[in-house]
Amino acid sequence: MANIILLFLCLFLGVFLRKTKLFPEDGHLALNSFVINISLSALSLYYIPKLLLSFEVIFPVAIAWLNIFLSLVFFSILSKKFKWSKSLTGALIMCAGFGNTSFVGIPVIQSLFGENGLKTVMLVDQPGSFVALSTVGIAVANYYSGTRNSVAEIINKIIRFPPFIAFSVALILNLFSITVPSDLDEVFGKLGATTVPLALVSVGSQLKWQHPGQYSKPLLWGLLFKLILFPAFIFVLYFMILNQRGETVEIAFLEAAMAPMITAAIIASTHKLEPKLCNLMVGVGIPLSFITLAVWYLVLQYYL
DSSP: OHHHHHHHHHHHHHHHHHHTTOSOTTHHHHHHHHIIIIIHHHHHHHHGGGOOOOGGGHHHHHHHHHHHHHHHHHHHHHHHHHTOOHHHHHHHHHHHHSBOTTTTHHHHHHHHHOGGGHHHHHHIIIIIIIHHIIIIIHHHHHHHHTOOOOHHHHHHHHHTOHHHHHHHHHHHHHHTTOOOOHHHHHHHHHHHTTHHHHHHHHHHHHOOOOOOGGGHHHHHHHHHIIIIIHHHHHHIIIIIISOOOSHHHHHHHHHHTOOBOHHHHHHHHHTTSOHHHHHHHHHHHHHHHHHHHHHHHHHHHHHO
């Protein structure tokens, strides 16, 4: 219950600080930078070395990759049907193709599964969401906006990204069974603990609701895919077809149902892929996802 209260309190604080102008207009950028570069890196170094690697690991890692590839197929088909512009199609692929696996995913999973669930979240987020966004995501944004980034530039961004470096180090520690000194491990734990409150305050400060206007139908399709159709696909694939069970797979499924990723929306916007639609996908999608996530969690409890 304390984690759930913290979740909504921090979201409210973010909205309150922005509305009262106690928070700088671009204050969320500093919070985002700290969370991404410091907090998430610390979480990887704290949890990944302790993770028991097994066949189950593939299920959380695969979520992000399945999400973006299915989004590509789904919205390419709808684009032809509805005669959407290239920029609108690209915006939907980006915003519905990546889930908010860290900023929203971490506090939600922590609330439902406790600290131990964050090990799985790191697998969804680092080798899954981040690498998929940095490769396929950038390629999609480039293609639909008409800009170009070389393969060398993309690789350079990945290998210099602090959370990826931290994840790589943590994975090496795990594979070679190297124990992190207890004092240093405690430091990683405390730095990682800043992720939830800072991420939620940042999300709350960025939530802005606008009238969708001409974007009503694309917004509906985008959120339908991200919050309903994609998690339904994962539910059928993981639980019914592959007959998987266990906390790792359950967390992977709930991560598939997360709201659109803020970072993906920012990348799409900076590539001039319908910025208003990107803002709507995040601004409407995040609060709506708390309802759909609750429904999916109840489905999960009932089915299993």
